Structure formats: C-alpha cells, structure tokens
Amino acid sequence: MYIRIPKSLKVKRIVNYTPQELKNFETKIAKNYNDALIKGPIHLSHGNEKQLIKIFKYIDKNDWVFSSWRNHYHALLHGVNPNLIKKFIFEGKSMSVSSKNPNFFSSSIVTGILPIALGVAKSNTLKKNKRAVWCFVGDMTAETGIFNEVYKYSKNFKLKMNFIVEDNNLSTNTPTHKAWNKSKYFDHKKYPDVIYYRYKNIYPHHGTGKWVLF
Template identity: 35%
Template structure:
C-alpha cells in the first residue's frame, strides 16, 4: 500500500477538484460566469493520478475540459476562477476564459478547446526540451475524439521518431458531445494505435485513482530515463452534460445502464471508501480536508467576484504582437 501521506495528498486534490467543479456548476446559474464550462466531474482521478507524478517544472497541456488538469498540476485557484469570471486578474487576463487556462509557474502551459489542437504544441515543447537536453517531462491530455484527428497520428509518429519525452494521456469518456465512440471509431482500442506506432501504451481504469497513479508513476519514470514517449488510455465517464452545469440524461443519448454503471464507479466516492475501509483516515479528518477545500473555493470565488473586469485597450497591436 502507498504511504498514508501520499494517499491523503491524492484525496486532497481529488476533493478540491470535485468541490470546485460543483461550486462552478452552482454559481454558473447566477449568470455571472458568462463563458462555456466543461466540467470534469467523474473524470478527476486521471488528472490527479497523473499530475501527482509530475514535478513542478514538468509541463502539462490540456483541452477544453481542463479545470481538473489545471488544479491537479497546482494551478492557482484564484486566478482560474477570475478567468472564468472574465476578470483582469484571471490567469489569461480574461482573454481565454474557462477553456484557455494557463499557469506557467505551476507548469500548466495551456489548454485549447479545438480537438487535437494543443497536442502538437505539447509535442513541440517536448521536442525543444530534448534539443536543449533538459530532463523535463511533458504530459498532454486529450480525449477519445482526438484519435479521429489526423494530427493525432502525425504526432504519435513524430514522438516515436524523435524519442520525445512526452506522455499522451487519453481520457476516453466514450462520448464526443452526444456521439458515442462506437459511432465514431472501429472497435479497436485507442491505445493500440499508439502501440502500433511503436511506443509503450496501456489501457487502464481511469476511475481507479490508485491504478492511474501506479501506471503513471512507472511510465513517467520510463519517459524521464529517455526511453521515449508513452501512451495511457484511461476509461472514464463524465457525469454531467458535455458543456454546462447540468445533467442531460433526459436527452436520451446515453444508455441508462451505462450511466448507472459509471456512477457506481465514481472516483471520489470509491476512493473515500477505500481510505476509510483501510483506516488511512478518519471520517473527521476527511471532513476537515473538505472544509479546507471549501475555504479555498470560497476565497477564490470571492477573489473572482471582487476583481475588476479588463479594460478595452485602444492600441490593440501591443496585445497581439510581442516586442
């Protein structure tokens, strides 16, 4: 079994992400958050299990569903919330919104909301790391839909060709908006594509945080040793709608049996149970952790709401061109 300290660290991040997302879902309905939000509720274990194995100066890239990755990598919560609220104190000064989170200091170098779009950029960062000869690892989060993009195949080829220090993390939540994977891809598993390109690739249960942590730990070690790129496909499920704060199963696009199956596999509930069953932590300690997280979230919301909106600059040229 992992050390108590490590298990608690995983739990703290997991619960912080879950509670942050739930708070955003609630606040969204006040109509002060005026940008699309893609909540990661149900998928948090992957972000935490992977990022817990990364160092501060390792680099992460993400997608439209980026809140969990940002928080798991240690991104500043106040600036994230301010960004979602469109404030000048936001991590992208209010220009990017929820889908363009960034925190350079934390090694979260950016998220972009076009399928497969941040993937080659992450690869280029890994390429430069290799050219410069440093030991930093890069992890890039993608979804199952990315495997349908041409750029995905181009990137896997290039990563192997140059033996780049990058981890591809595919969160397979079975859906691209409302369209099931089986309507978009042949039945072969996604990780097999990466394997065929010649890299280490595995498929694991993305809702089991310990399994995510364990495989990530060994595979990131492999990357750090200069043994080339690796690919992890994690099976998971989003609880709520593709974009927005609500549940949308009244639309009937998901099989109710499937929904029930995955809700039972909720990563937060199950990890809580694991920690209590194995007496890693007492219920009272758990409550304390939750309270601390709620405190952080309340402060972040307060920071976001009290922050000023950005002003429209007259000379827009200096905003789009670097000196």
C-alpha cells in the same frame, strides 16, 4: 476504475488534492454558472478524480501539462492557483486556462494543443532540458490524424512526451465509436505507452444542463 499506466513511469510528487476537493471546485463553478455569474461556456469534469490523482503522481511540478476545454482538474492537480483558474472562468475563458509557473496550457480547439506540445517537447530536447511534456486528450481527439502524427514524431525522435487518453466514449454528444463505426473504446494497443482511462461524467459536454445547449 479502468486505468492503464505504463510500468516504466516513476512517482514524482505528492498530489495535494482529494477526489472530494476536486468535485467541490466544479460544484461551486456549476452553481456560479447556474446563477448566471459566468458569461462564457464551461466544461466541467466529474468521475475521473481518482484516475487523475493517480496520473499526476507521475508528473513532475516542473513538467509541461497540456489540456483541453475541460481543464479545471488538470490545472488544479498541476498546481495552478485555484484563484487564477477562477479568474479565467469568470472572464469567460474557462476553455483556455494557462499558466507560466507551473507550465500549463490549454486550448478549446480539438487537437489544438498537440502540435504546440510537440514543439515544446522538441525544444526541450534541443536545449537538453529534462522537463517532460504531458498531453491530456479526449477519445475523439485521439482518433484524429494529428494525434497519430504527433505521437509518431515524438516516439521516432525520442522526445520526452507522454499522452493520456481520457475515454468517455463521447465527442460532444456523439458516441465516438458510432462516428467512426469502430469498436466501443479507444484501441490503445495501437499506442502501447499511452496512459489511458475510461470514465463517465455527470455533467453534459458543456454547461450544467440548466441553460440552452448547442
């Protein structure tokens, strides 16, 4: 397991899920999807259970968590009610699970969460609110200009904002390093305090592999 967590982080909570419980959630969703009970696209997680359980120990339950199209594990681990997550999924909104208590927001747009998360972190600072903001992004998202700008702004203005890069070396079906003609994995040395891990997913970018993929 390759995972990089800055030593400065402090444990904030006990995580209530085991790796198997997370896997079971996705397995059931995959079955429902294969049985054509879910009408919208789904993006399933696998292979990053241990990494995420470790990372969520550092996330306070009152903090803000931002995720992407592949958000079920993050939502569960932050304490979003599994039935609410399933409601989103069955309504075809798997890519945009959100919740006010706990604070959780996700978007299907690559980099879509980043400026929003930055605004929340800025607002928290202005209001002297101690809540931190955590952004989970894929390795391709982390290669974008927006990621660089949001990271730079958050550091220069000392916002309470943390970034986690989840590296499967894939952008949909394209190896990220081929798209950019660069070395294989994300260069986390450019972003010293980014939390970073690598993983391999058994599921395709979206769906389960049973239905037609685009």
